[in-house]
Amino acid sequence: MATIVMKFGGTSVADIERIRHAARHVKREVDAGHKVCVVVSAMSGKTNELVAWTREAAPVHDAREYDAVVASGEQVSAGLMSIVLQEMGVPARSFAGWQVPIETSDAHGSARITNIDPKLLFDRMSAGLVCVITGFQGVSPHGRITTLGRGGSDTSAVAVAAAVEADRCDIYTDVDGVYTTDPRIVPKARRIDRISFEEMLEMASLGAKVLQTRSVELAMAKKVRLVVRSSFDDPDQVPPLGENGDWQGPGTLVCDEDEIMEKQIVSGVTSAKSEAKITLRGVKDNPGVAAAVFGPLADAQIVVDMIVQNISDDGKSTDITFTIPDAEFDKAMTVLKEAGETSLEFDSISGSKGGAKISVIGVGMRSHAGVAASMFRALSDKGINIQLITTSEIKTSVLIEEEYAELAVRALHTYYGLDMEEA
Amino acid sequence: MATIVMKFGGTSVADIERIRHAARHVKREVDAGHKVCVVVSAMSGKTNELVAWTREAAPVHDAREYDAVVASGEQVSAGLMSIVLQEMGVPARSFAGWQVPIETSDAHGSARITNIDPKLLFDRMSAGLVCVITGFQGVSPHGRITTLGRGGSDTSAVAVAAAVEADRCDIYTDVDGVYTTDPRIVPKARRIDRISFEEMLEMASLGAKVLQTRSVELAMAKKVRLVVRSSFDDPDQVPPLGENGDWQGPGTLVCDEDEIMEKQIVSGVTSAKSEAKITLRGVKDNPGVAAAVFGPLADAQIVVDMIVQNISDDGKSTDITFTIPDAEFDKAMTVLKEAGETSLEFDSISGSKGGAKISVIGVGMRSHAGVAASMFRALSDKGINIQLITTSEIKTSVLIEEEYAELAVRALHTYYGLDMEEA
Numbered sequence: 122m123a124t125i126v127m128k129f130g131g132t133s134v135a136d137i138e139r140i141r142h143a144a145r146h147v148k149r150e151v152d153a154g155h156k157v158c159v160v161v162s163a164m165s166g167k168t169n170e171l172v173a174w175t176r177e178a179a180p181v182h183d184a185r186e187y188d189a190v191v192a193s194g195e196q197v198s199a200g201l202m203s204i205v206l207q208e209m210g211v212p213a214r215s216f217a218g219w220q221v222p223i224e225t226s227d228a229h230g231s232a233r234i235t236n237i238d239p240k241l242l243f244d245r246m247s248a249g250l251v252c253v254i255t256g257f258q259g260v261s262p263h264g265r266i267t268t269l270g271r272g273g274s275d276t277s278a279v280a281v282a283a284a285v286e287a288d289r290c291d292i293y294t295d296v297d298g299v300y301t302t303d304p305r306i307v308p309k310a311r312r313i314d315r316i317s318f319e320e321m322l323e324m325a326s327l328g329a330k331v332l333q334t335r336s337v338e339l340a341m342a343k344k345v346r347l348v349v350r351s352s353f354d355d356p357d358q359v360p361p362l363g364e365n366g367d368w369q370g371p372g373t374l375v376c377d378e379d380e381i382m383e384k385q386i387v388s389g390v391t392s393a394k395s396e397a398k399i400t401l402r403g404v405k406d407n408p409g410v411a412a413a414v415f416g417p418l419a420d421a422q423i424v425v426d427m428i429v430q431n432i433s434d435d436g437k438s439t440d441i442t443f444t445i446p447d448a449e450f451d452k453a454m455t456v457l458k459e460a461g462e463t464s465l466e467f468d469s470i471s472g473s474k475g476g477a478k479i480s481v482i483g484v485g486m487r488s489h490a491g492v493a494a495s496m497f498r499a500l501s502d503k504g505i506n507i508q509l510i511t512t513s514e515i516k517t518s519v520l521i522e523e524e525y526a527e528l529a530v531r532a533l534h535t536y537y538g539l540d541m542e543e544a
Numbered sequence: 545m546a547t548i549v550m551k552f553g554g555t556s557v558a559d560i561e562r563i564r565h566a567a568r569h570v571k572r573e574v575d576a577g578h579k580v581c582v583v584v585s586a587m588s589g590k591t592n593e594l595v596a597w598t599r600e601a602a603p604v605h606d607a608r609e610y611d612a613v614v615a616s617g618e619q620v621s622a623g624l625m626s627i628v629l630q631e632m633g634v635p636a637r638s639f640a641g642w643q644v645p646i647e648t649s650d651a652h653g654s655a656r657i658t659n660i661d662p663k664l665l666f667d668r669m670s671a672g673l674v675c676v677i678t679g680f681q682g683v684s685p686h687g688r689i690t691t692l693g694r695g696g697s698d699t700s701a702v703a704v705a706a707a708v709e710a711d712r713c714d715i716y717t718d719v720d721g722v723y724t725t726d727p728r729i730v731p732k733a734r735r736i737d738r739i740s741f742e743e744m745l746e747m748a749s750l751g752a753k754v755l756q757t758r759s760v761e762l763a764m765a766k767k768v769r770l771v772v773r774s775s776f777d778d779p780d781q782v783p784p785l786g787e788n789g790d791w792q793g794p795g796t797l798v799c800d801e802d803e804i805m806e807k808q809i810v811s812g813v814t815s816a817k818s819e820a821k822i823t824l825r826g827v828k829d830n831p832g833v834a835a836a837v838f839g840p841l842a843d844a845q846i847v848v849d850m851i852v853q854n855i856s857d858d859g860k861s862t863d864i865t866f867t868i869p870d871a872e873f874d875k876a877m878t879v880l881k882e883a884g885e886t887s888l889e890f891d892s893i894s895g896s897k898g899g900a901k902i903s904v905i906g907v908g909m910r911s912h913a914g915v916a917a918s919m920f921r922a923l924s925d926k927g928i929n930i931q932l933i934t935t936s937e938i939k940t941s942v943l944i945e946e947e948y949a950e951l952a953v954r955a956l957h958t959y960y961g962l963d964m965e966e967a
Contacts, residue, residue: 137600140601174560178564179627182627183637186624189638193620197594197597197613200598200609201598201609204598204601204605204609208605215612220688
């Protein structure tokens with residue numbers, strides 16, 4: 122007998138029919154003898170409706186009241202899920218965040234989970250009940266309802282899994298796993314069977330929007346094994362969790378690197394379009410220059426992605442290039458020109474919109490030299506010009522012209538042997 | 545400076561515009577220096593939507609989960625009301641039932657309030673905040689969310705008013721007070737300025753659906769002065785509560801009899817149609833006979849209203865007549881005929897649908913003899929035949945043929961001097 126946390130997102134609980142379908146997945150695991158906690162999002166569309174009301178009430182509003190309003194959506198889906206489970210003969214009860222309790226910071230609207238007392242959950246699971254818990258929310262030290270920010274239900278699920286020492290945390294969503302790249306760009310994209318937390322983190326933050334970045338960070342820190350899988354599967358046609366917690370069904374297991382026997386050099390290729398680049402030439406190269414450049418941008422709420430700084434010829438000045446979303450380009454240029462008149466010294470500023478960031482990701486890079494070099498060669502073979510390069514331990518990213526993005530992704534996907542084999 | 549509880553029903557918080565209008569009523573009282581608690585219902589229509597989902601989830605369902613789902617509606621309106629008040633410069637915060645806490649029994653779906661700890665409310669009001677409290681709900685001894693049953697928000701408001709020792713509890717609704725009779729039947733119906741709790745109880749249970757019966761009972765027991773008034777009034781055109789808690793605005797004050805100087809002999813006339821009557825003749829007159837008649841009806845969930853039992857000529861048998869809703873007539877006849885074959889002895893059973901119950905209500909009846917007699921005469925003058933009569937200390941009711949109902953109400957309304965004077 123194992124303990125499992127099953128998380129269902131908004132599209133998986135969009136109406137009673139969908140909730141009933143999700144409940145059949147739960148019943149399968151209960152019938153196999155497992156202890157189960159369920160974490161639910163609000164019914165698809167409901168959170169948007171609630172958010173719209175708070176905006177109509179006042180454009181700028183008390184985050185504590187926003188949280189009280191918006192958190193009601195999960196209370197509804199948790200109650201309905203419990204009713205549906207009971208109707209199927211599965212004993213269940215709902216828990217609002219404050220009832221567990223899921224303790225959080227008081228940073229309303231984007232609170233962090235600080236502690237989950239598992240006592241009540243253990244107690245109810247031992248009594249044979251499925252605990253259906255509202256995702257996305259908790260309770261502050263002052264007893265107010267808090268929310269964790271958009272997509273926070275994934276984080277709730279992982280935190281609950283850590284608290285009840287679950288053998289696995291299954292994230293049911295509208296796709297059937299994590300892919301080597303976007304299947305809309307590369308029809309031969311393969312579903313990945315196993316991926317390490319580190320790789321998933323890079324994939325998540327690079328645009329494979331399957332899992333919230335925070336939930337993957339937490340899973341890595343707490344060693345919670347995640348499975349990304351489809352709630353649309355026929356619940357009777359997929360096997361339950363094995364008795365010893367072994368994974369035997371469809372989906373992608375996100376786990377510790379040690380659990381992955383055959384490490385791919387490259388596990389996935391990602392792309393992000395609409396990246397603008399800005400170059401400052403002849404920036405005075407002294408301590409604090411980076412702060413002088415990026416401080417004003419941060420103040421203007423502009424998120425900077427890739428940053429490259431070259432050593433200058435004379436050792437006195439330097440060139441800095443970085444990327445930002447296209448939509449922020451004009452604002453960023455204005456901010457920097459203004460800074461140039463006061464706190465920041467540089468010779469010239471230039472930039473352009475319409476770039477694409479292409480990344481290859483894989484823990485195997487650590488032990489295989491030359492991945493970056495081979496990537497550049499693969500792109501060069503297709504006549505694609507590389508404008509910027511950044512690398513981390515398990516990732517190499519390049520900036521290219523946007524119109525070459527799909528070509529680049531397909532070329533790299535094939536080059537690293539990720540294409541699905543012909544049936 | 546006084547303390548006031550202001551309750552807004554579903555139509556008064558139906559959308560953000562309506563909430564804003566209601567909030568202006570609150571601001572008026574705050575600006576006058578009063579301490580205010582607000583009690584809100586769910587946005588009109590929302591509770592029905594939530595209830596429908598629980599039914600779709602399972603026709604028969606766990607009342608605890610029903611409560612968790614349905615109580616979310618007031619959480620939304622309380623949060624939105626707080627946001628709107630803050631936007632108007634009125635400091636406010638929302639309280640869910642469990643946050644106050646409003647402690648209730650664990651009779652989910654129809655819980656009773658057992659205790660309200662006013663400490664937090666006093667504390668927040670002293671700090672200058674308006675406390676916006678979810679109506680209709682509380683928390684059980686087991687920490688589960690409970691609801692009080694339909695219309696329970698009135699009861700919440702009265703209970704909060706008792707807990708914070710409010711000078712008054714204003715029930716804002718879509719009518720501007722309690723009327724001497726239904727204005728749709730009698731255009732000359734007058735709004736009553738003051739009415740006693742006892743009279744209001746009779747009015748409420750007889751179909752003037754302005755206030756929940758339970759809330760009036762509680763107000764009477766706790767001596768909470770109620771005002772029934774319209775939320776549609778222009779908030780700036782009605783005066784705030786007087787400094788000493790005196791009533792000076794529009795609406796109907798429901799209060800202790802002692803507060804009403806000029807007692808009307810009759811305060812109101814009510815009517816209820818679609819009443820069926822059933823007569824059992826020759827029922828064996830011995831102890832327990834009433835139970836033998838009404839037990840089977842109660843078991844069949846049939847609510848009996850008027851009951852008349854005549855003493856028999858021979859002292860051995862009796863005739864019993866009672867009324868029930870028309871819709872239950874066939875069922876009741878079947879139930880009684882079946883009982884006649886086993887546990888109940890009678891000579892014959894007869895009955896008919898299509899009656900109307902007409903009542904005159906007034907605390908003045910206590911000290912004025914002959915009200916019943918004058919009522920019968922007034923009806924007789926119009927050629928209306930009386931089928932049944934029941935009386936209580938402050939009420940006389942008769943059953944007549946349904947088609948005479950409006951005529952009877954108008955005649956009595958005029959007879960007892962309740963008609964509005966011509967302008």
